[in-house]
Amino acid sequence: MSKKSTSKKSKSAEPKQKKIPNKVYEAELFRLQTEMVKLQEWVRETGARVVVIFEGRDAAGKGGTIKRITEYLSPRIARVAALPAPTDRERGQWYYQRYVAQLPAPGEIVLFDRSWYNRAGVEKVMGFCTPEEHTRFLRQTPIFEQMLIDDGIILRKYWFSVSDDEQLRRFRSRMNDPVRQWKLSPMDLESVYRWEDYSRAKDEMMVHTDTALSPWFVVESDIKKHARLNMMSHLLSTIDYHEVPRPQVSLPKKPIESGNYHRPPRSLSKYVPDHVAELIGPSD
Numbered sequence: 001m002s003k004k005s006t007s008k009k010s011k012s013a014e015p016k017q018k019k020i021p022n023k024v025y026e027a028e029l030f031r032l033q034t035e036m037v038k039l040q041e042w043v044r045e046t047g048a049r050v051v052v053i054f055e056g057r058d059a060a061g062k063g064g065t066i067k068r069i070t071e072y073l074s075p076r077i078a079r080v081a082a083l084p085a086p087t088d089r090e091r092g093q094w095y096y097q098r099y100v101a102q103l104p105a106p107g108e109i110v111l112f113d114r115s116w117y118n119r120a121g122v123e124k125v126m127g128f129c130t131p132e133e134h135t136r137f138l139r140q141t142p143i144f145e146q147m148l149i150d151d152g153i154i155l156r157k158y159w160f161s162v163s164d165d166e167q168l169r170r171f172r173s174r175m176n177d178p179v180r181q182w183k184l185s186p187m188d189l190e191s192v193y194r195w196e197d198y199s200r201a202k203d204e205m206m207v208h209t210d211t212a213l214s215p216w217f218v219v220e221s222d223i224k225k226h227a228r229l230n231m232m233s234h235l236l237s238t239i240d241y242h243e244v245p246r247p248q249v250s251l252p253k254k255p256i257e258s259g260n261y262h263r264p265p266r267s268l269s270k271y272v273p274d275h276v277a278e279l280i281g282p283s284d
Helices: 003-012 022-046 062-070 116-120 122-126 131-150 164-175 186-193 195-209 224-237 275-280
Strands: 049-056 078-081 108-113 154-161 216-220
Touching: 022 049, 022 062, 022 108, 022 224, 049 062, 062 078, 062 108, 062 224, 116 122, 116 131, 116 195, 122 131, 122 186, 122 195, 131 154, 131 195, 154 224, 164 186, 186 195, 216 224
Parallel strands: 049 108, 049 154, 078 108, 154 216
Antiparallel strands: none
8 A cells, every 4th residue: 555545545544533412512501601600790890910921723613612711701891902003103002002901900801802922923933023022922922811810810821723724614605605704814814824933933933922820721623613612611621710699679569650641643753664574475
């Protein structure tokens, strides 16, 4: 048997990971989301400050995970920081300055959909920063993160790892999807052509910033549902939160009416057209 045929056989013989059934996924997702609400209430009650960093290649599943985490959380407590490209003014500032402005106040959770680690990834690979700036970043970032942790911030860093085949498949699925085409940019396509460059940049970043005080946690994300559950479960396991008692609320059986209120005629208000009625047709 030739080497070529042997290689093909061994590749096809690799067992595929069993995917979680949808019912099990939905049940566990809701359980974890319920725990996220408990974490939120603990953060609000205790004044804790939580920062969660989501990094990884394009289409690795960061946004979908963030969406599931925040689905039932209050935007007044948990918010997402997804900064655009820096302005000319921001480029002249201390590099970390615009990220510092997004850090949580007491009783807040901030989820960074990409963070100061842009400098270690896209800026390094695409030449948006100088070699000196990149070297300075690798040296200063562990010190910067130690300052955050010393000040009491709970910092967690997650790297979403996706294979090149799966990333390309996800890019292709976006091309003809009218609600996800905006996710596919020329910069995304560059990440395909520069796969090895991004890999080297990521490896170098890990060497310098995966520290005992502020470690990176890698999330295997070729199967999105698995990645979401694994990441959420791990995050909750690393924070020593507890359920906060909620005040008891009682509602009357029916709103109390004084009899002195009269609703204005409907003709005085501007109602939106009944679009749904056009969809379902006349009632029988």
